Amino acid sequence: MSRIWDISQTLGPGLPVWPGDTAFAFDRSWRMEDGSPVNVGRMTMSTHSGTHGDAPLHYAADAADIASVSLAPYLGECLVVDARHARDAVRVDDLPDLGGAARVLLRTFEAFPHQAWDSGFTAIAAETIEWLAAQGVVLIGTDAPSVDPQESKTMDAHKAVLRNDMRILEGLVLDDVPPGRYELIALPLKIAGGDAGLCRAILRELPDA
Numbered sequence: 099m100s101r102i103w104d105i106s107q108t109l110g111p112g113l114p115v116w117p118g119d120t121a122f123a124f125d126r127s128w129r130m131e132d133g134s135p136v137n138v139g140r141m142t143m144s145t146h147s148g149t150h151g152d153a154p155l156h157y158a159a160d161a162a163d164i165a166s167v168s169l170a171p172y173l174g175e176c177l178v179v180d181a182r183h184a185r186d187a188v189r190v191d192d193l194p195d196l197g198g199a200a201r202v203l204l205r206t207f208e209a210f211p212h213q214a215w216d217s218g219f220t221a222i223a224a225e226t227i228e229w230l231a232a233q234g235v236v237l238i239g240t241d242a243p244s245v246d247p248q249e250s251k252t253m254d255a256h257k258a259v260l261r262n263d264m265r266i267l268e269g270l271v272l273d274d275v276p277p278g279r280y281e282l283i284a285l286p287l288k289i290a291g292g293d294a295g296l297c298r299a300i301l302r303e304l305p306d307a
């Protein structure tokens with residue numbers, strides 16, 4: 099049985115969310131202890147909380163929602179890169195030879211901030227996105243909550259992703275994943291009109307590993 103790494107955040111009370119965004123909430127609307135034959139929960143959350151995939155609609159008003167995008171970018175071989183040495187943003191010089199990888203996942207946190215929001219996260223420079231696209235990368239993933247800096251108004255990295263029709267995963271948890279090649283499985287929820295989709299993201303050992 100090939101090894102699996104769960105690279106998803108756990109959704110629960112106190113989940114750190116983008117400043118000012120919707121807090122995560124979960125409760126039970128049907129309870130067995132109240133005589134219901136089943137327990138049924140309900141959730142309130144931002145589309146960009148936890149581990150998620152951005153839809154082009156998030157950064158382009160007339161672009162595809164998450165229910166419309168192809169699933170192909172979210173499934174397949176990927177390269178996990180340790181980019182913890184990067185400073186404010188990941189630059190091309192921070193990256194190793196990609197060996198032709200079509201999906202690149204960047205670890206920027208020393209330890210993923212599960213308990214508190216970290217505004218000082220490492221973004222990805224727009225030039226790096228352009229370089230990755232030129233290398234044939236179709237999906238860029240990061241453990242950061244955004245590919246742009248928190249205070250960005252120009253969204254340069256997201257616009258570079260749009261120009262190159264790439265896909266984005268944000269909020270990955272890569273602390274326990276050694277750099278290297280894996281199979282990525284991270285399918286965003288099919289939300290009509292969704293600007294992002296929550297993912298249960300995993301990595302699976304490649305057969306020839």
Ligand SMILES: Nc1ccccc1C(=O)C[C@H](N)C(=O)O
Binds near residue numbers: 144156245246268
């Ligand atoms: N919740 C937000 C509210 C307002 C502005 C940004 C966010 C984000 O979460 C960033 C997003 N994940 C992004 O794709 O960059």
Ligand SMILES: [Zn+2]
Binds near residue numbers: 146151152244268
């Ligand atoms: Zn997002």
Ligand SMILES: [Zn+2]
Binds near residue numbers: 243244245266268
């Ligand atoms: Zn984003």
